[in-house]
Structure formats: structure tokens, C-alpha cells
Amino acid sequence: MKNSQETSLDIISEEKITSETLIEIKNLKKSFGRLEVLKDISLKLRNGENLIVLGKSGSGKSVLIKCIVRLLNPDGGTINLLGKNVVSLKGAALSEVRKKIGFLFQSGALYDSMTVKQNLEFPLRRIKRNLNEQEIDNKVKEVLDNVGLADVLDKMPSQLSGGMRKRISLARSIILDPVIMLYDEPTTGLDPVTSDEISELINSIQKKYKTSSIIITHDIACVRITADRIIMLHEGYVYAEGKLSEFEKSDDPLIMSFFK
């Protein structure tokens, strides 16, 4: 286990981006007014892995993935995503990179005014304009089957349960066949059974779509099901990095407070 930000920083600074590294973040900083949320974050996401970003509420986990897709602009550092520094990208170039990323929001973020079908079609009709109606229908059916919901096409998001909303939201984020998936607290607000189902779904999507994922969570059950590697954020720094077994064996009080 790397028990300080220095250790993980050393690893990252020695290596260049290869096809095995999909995201490489170096010295990321983000403040809101006087509040420094991310002080110096460096990490990398390797091809095919599920990277868990663990941390207390307010530790900057969500800020981190929002910086990756540039929903928030970082104050400093670089984010190399699929070989491009997204910090300096604008307009069409940024959109091109975003097309390769699926983002599952904490709230699901389904469009309230649209049916489930319209929600799923929305990214397809805008990004893949050459698809005909039949191809769009097939794609919608495929992603719905993959999340285990086939008969909710004409329902409005308000008619769905929390778990169903998460599944539909997940279906929408994979409909463009992303290379990288970013999950923002995928199991928050769900009961333990549904949480486990969503965690299993994350694994099955990783296998089926061959995605690499960053999963923001503080749900240890989700961590146990999905984690290939874990990074813990604390007070704006990467506090620890390692495998699940290493975290579980740790005698560090902060880590133990999560895994006890």
C-alpha cells in the first residue's frame, strides 16, 4: 500500500501515457473561493480496470470526476484523457473526447420531460446522426436488455423507482459505446439488495463493453464487488492507493474507519 501522496506521485511522474493508460491526472488543483478541495491529485486509470475513488463526504471525489469531463475547470494540473489534455480543450475537440465517456450521475439525471425511450434516444440522435429509426430502436432495446429493464420504454422517469432510474441512467450512459465510464456514487440512496445489483451491473458492463471505470463511492459493499484498485482521497490529496486486500489489512485509522 502506498500510504502517502508522494509515493503515488512518484509512480505517475516516471511513466508516460501508453495505450494501457486511459486517464492520467497530474497535480490537479481545484478551489471554490478560499476552500481548496483538490490540493494536489495525481492518478491514472489503466485499460480495463475498475478504479475506486474512496473518501469521506466533501473530500472532493465528485469534484475530481467533474474536472475529468470539464464540467468544472481545474485551477491547475493536467488531465490526459485518451492522449489529449482535456484542460486545454474547447468546443468541438472537447465534445469529441466527451463522446468516449459515459457518466452516471449520483441523481441519475434523467430528463424529466422525456419518456425513458426519449431519454435513451437523446444522445444517439445527436451524436450518431447517420442511424436510421430501426437502428436506433435496436440500440435502445440492446442497452435496456443489458441493464435488465425491457418494458419501461414509455414510462416517465417520475414513474420509476430509484433502482430503475439508476439502471436507465446507466443504459443511457452506455448507449454511445463509451471507452471510459465514470460513476458518481452509483449506489447512494439505494437499499442494500439494489445496491449490490447495481454493483454487479457495473461489472457486467465492464466485461460486455470492455470499459475502464472510475467509480466514486463510499459504499464498501460496492467497493468489494467492483474494485480492481482503490485510491483514497483525504484533505485534497491522494491519501492511499492499493488493492482491496491491502486496504482491508491496513491498520491506518482512517482506512480502518471505512473497512471495519
Added chain:
Amino acid sequence: MKKLKIIDLKKAQSIATTRSIKLSENTLDQKERANGFLEEVGDMSLFIKQIFKETFSRNFEFKEFLRQCYEIGNKSLPLIIITGTIMGLVLTIQSRPAMAKFGAVTMLPGMVAVSIIREIGPIITALICAGKIGSGMGAELGSMKVTEQIDAMEVSATNPIRYLVVTRVLAATLMLPILVLFADAFGFLGSWIGVNIKGDVSLVLYIFQAFGSVDFLDFFPALIKTFLFGAVIGIVGCYKGFTAGRGTESVGKAANEAVVLSSLLIIIVDMIAVQITDMWL
């Protein structure tokens, strides 16, 4: 005596210090308020710049624009028709005694027509739309912002300004003049009913009398300013929704601020438009 003087001096020093602290706190408050106001003006200017940029970009969301035209135009129509009719009726009934004093009751249709076309029709319609459309936009976009729907749109490589804002602003700009025309027409109908409460004038004669007093120069500036009213409602409604804070409370706040600010700006735009019309025509 010396001791007393020293005590007085200390008291005076303490009072002066307290006052100067209060003064500096007040100054800081005022500075923060001024900064907040200037930031808001700056943010809104940037927002308008983005709207213009996206309006003339490729991939205009025509289908969403038509949907917004329907939402804004068709769904506001019943309210505008009722308000317009009552506006004409009340204006006629209220003006009749004053006109009767001068024996000018026959001029009533012409006077009401000029009032409705030049001022009352556009301003009443705009203020009603500020309440209905502006608050709707503020609340809808504010709610989308709070529930991360706007972020979801942005992440899926759809420009939310182009899809959500440009369509709404253009629809409001285009629909408001049409709604004003309906309000004017039903205002005339209400006025005709008002004239006939104590008189007997046919609809054809009423229209002849009304339009006999109105010329193109009454109609044209009023029409131009209604486009501006529509743009103000759209821009302010979308801006307030887009810049809503976190939590459900901010949705209500965004809707409320959209109505208040757009109503105020409509009155200011109207005042400027009247001054310009007065100078040039």
C-alpha cells in the same frame, strides 16, 4: 480633572474605534453588494454573448425550437385572450364617463385602439408572459440544473445553451409579438362589448372608427418593442434557471427572480422605446 480627561479620551477613542469598525463593515458590505451586482451584470453579458454565438452556429435545434414555440405560444393563448378581452372592456368602461363629459363618446373606439396598440396591449401581454413563461423557464431550467440534467446533457456532447437556451429565447422572441396581436384583437372585441353596454355600435362601424385613428406609425414601433420584450423574458428566464444554486430552494428563487427582473427590464425597455419613438416619429 486630569484623570477625568484621560477617561473621556479613552471613551472617545473607544467610541471612535467602534464607529470606524462599523463604518468599515458597512463599506465592506456595500463593496460586496456592488461586486455582486457587477458580477451579475458581467455574467449575464457573457450569457447573452454565448446565446448569440450559438444562435448562428451549425446544427440549430429546429425541432426543439418548434416545441418551445408551441409551449410558449399555444399554451399562453387562452390566458392572453381572456386578459386582452377584459383589458379592452375595462378600458372602455372606465374611459366612457370622461369622454362623455367632453361629448366625445364617438371618439372612444379610436382612443381605446391607440391605447391598446401603442402601449397597453404590448405591456400587459409582456408582463403576463414574464409571469407565465419567465417563471416557467426559470423553474424548469433551475430544476434541471439542480438535478444535474444540464450537466448530463453537456457530458453527452450536447451543447445545453444551444439546445435549451437558444430555442427558448428565439421562441419567446417570435411568439410574443404574435401573442400581442391576439391580445390587441381581443382587446378590440372587449372594447366593442364595452361600447355596446351603453350604446349601439355595430362591429363593422366600431372597427372603422377604431382603425380610423390608427396608422402604421402607431403599429410598427409597438411591434418592434414586443420582439425585445420576448427576448428579455427568454434571456432572463433562462439565465436565472441556468445560474440557479444547489437545492430545491434555489428553483423557487430562480423562478421568482426571473419574473421580478424580466418585469423590471420590460418596463425599462418600454420606457426607452417610447423615448426613441417620440424622438424619431
